[in-house]
Amino acid sequence: MAQKPSIAKGTRDFSPSEVNKRNYIFDIVKKHFKTYGFQPIETPSFENSETLMGKYGDEGDRLIFKILNSGDYLRKVDDKTYESKDATAMTAKISEKALRYDLTVPFARYVVMHQNEIDFPFKRYQIQPVWRADRPQKGRFREFFQCDADVVGSDSLLQEVEFVQLYDAVFTELGLQGVNIKLNNRKILAGIAEVIGERDKLIDFTVALDKLDKIGIDGITKEMREKGISEKAIEAAAPLFSLSGSNLEQLAVLKDLLKDSEEGSKGVSELTFIIETIASLGLQTAKLTIDVTLARGLNYYTGAIFEVGAPEGVQMGSIGGGGRYDDLTGIFGMKNVSGVGISFGLDRIYLVLEELNLFPEAIDQSLEVLCVNFGEKEGLAALKLVSRLRKMGVKSDLYPSAAKMQKQMKYANNRNVPYVVLIGEEELENNTFVVKNMLIGDQKTYSLNSPEEFINEL
RNA sequence: GUGGUUGUAGCUCAGCUGGUUAGAGCGCUGGAUUGUGGUUCCAGAGGUCGCCGGUUCGAACCCGGUCUUCCACCCCA
DSSP: OOOOOOOOTTOOOOOHHHHHHHHHHHHHHHHHHHHTTOEEOOOOSEEEHHHHTTSSHHHHHHHSOEEEOSSSGGGGSOHHHHHHTOHHHHHHHHEEEEEOOOSHHHHHHHHHHTTTTOOSSEEEEEEEEEEOOOOOBTTBOSEEEEEEEEEESOOOTHHHHHHHHHHHHHHHHTTOTTOEEEEEEHHHHHHHHHHTTOGGGHHHHHHHHTTHHHHHHHHHHHHHHHTTOOHHHHHHHHHHHTOOSOHHHHHHHHHHHTTTOHHHHHHHHHHHHHHHHHHHHOOSSOEEEEOTTOOTTTTTOOSEEEEEEOOTTOOOOEEEEEEEETTTTGGGTOOSOOEEEEEEOHHHHHHHHHHTTOSOGGGGOOOSEEEEOOSHHHHHHHHHHHHHHHHTTOOEEEOSSOOOHHHHHHHHHHTTOSEEEEOOHHHHHHTEEEEEETTTOOEEEEETTOTHHHHTTO
């Protein structure tokens, strides 16, 4: 019995037009990764469970897709574990592998395993799918691509500067003008927590602060109160909630606010270096702004934090992000290796380019020339022309059967083919072919002896 | 993981308080048009009403479960 086909929750098929558009983005991103000296790596789609488990927090462990062991795996479970019905204990017994959850942890594993063959600083890029057992929402899937570039083995702030330039280069070539590269520093957040006397509430404080543009000042002060942050501390931090002005003005305010915190002051000087260096180098189309409310990925970032916002007027959250993490490889026993990296949010960039109509027109042109098939002899002559066109790199095809003219023309029209070639009985006799321009509808005749006349006009 | 929401033709959606044979637009196929698509006209094909069960004389409609969609939270790209 035929079953109705379906697709797993949170997954997608990509049709030709979508693949073309996605590749267009990939190709531009890759091109700039390469010109900045990054090298590609790939890692397996699944890893040993112990490589992934415990690296993303409790929430992360829940969202990792586990792969069932092969064979008669239940036989190996002792009765006690089986009867306890404890999913965590049970999972450890019946699953030893799990699907990749992000690209950063596998990369850290890769660096540690290949440390003797890598020349540091090592700049790598990686574009591969990752999987999360999350509940899907718009723009959030259970299978999606991550597109990362990281540098390990250099603590120079010039790396941060390069990533800002890289973002600018990619978004400029994609035609996405006016993206906002937001910059913050974990040390500044830690310094703030320190000077307001809530050092041990750093995470709660910043998670609340991160929601400023979403729930407003009242919302975040309420959340901070609920998390047990003192009224005095909230008051002391209040100037941050309405921090405004130019980057240099904001830096001046922060410098003063954090003058008694060693860590905070370090953060301010790091941020100042990046801002000043970029100011002297210049950016093509992007804006670089300080945003002290930026707190993404705070669990592992230790220095700079990046987030890229879509241009004004586009209803879309962040389209990229990243930061510095001082101890990337420590979890796998390799100490003192600093890493810094960025990520491009492919799916969201796709949606933004679609909304602003920024994909090149020709992207949906899968065929430039289609020859109408009028029969055996005519078809053969057309196929000779097609071979010639293909050798010249022209995307061309012969309709495979001598179907009705109307059907063949309609096919060409639906496939967005700009030129239709007609070689019928009469043309065959005169050794010519007719080219119909599907856009304006006019026709021109060329000699089969010199098709380059037509090719040169393409 | 919590709360809510959605599902009817290939697509977008109508379908009254439960009542005969479930409709439209677009698309598709054929014809008007035997060498001309994109505009027009005519005709036709296409439906387990997400799935399973229940209530009822009778269910697309009511109830339960399940899957799916989307939304908020959590978290995140």
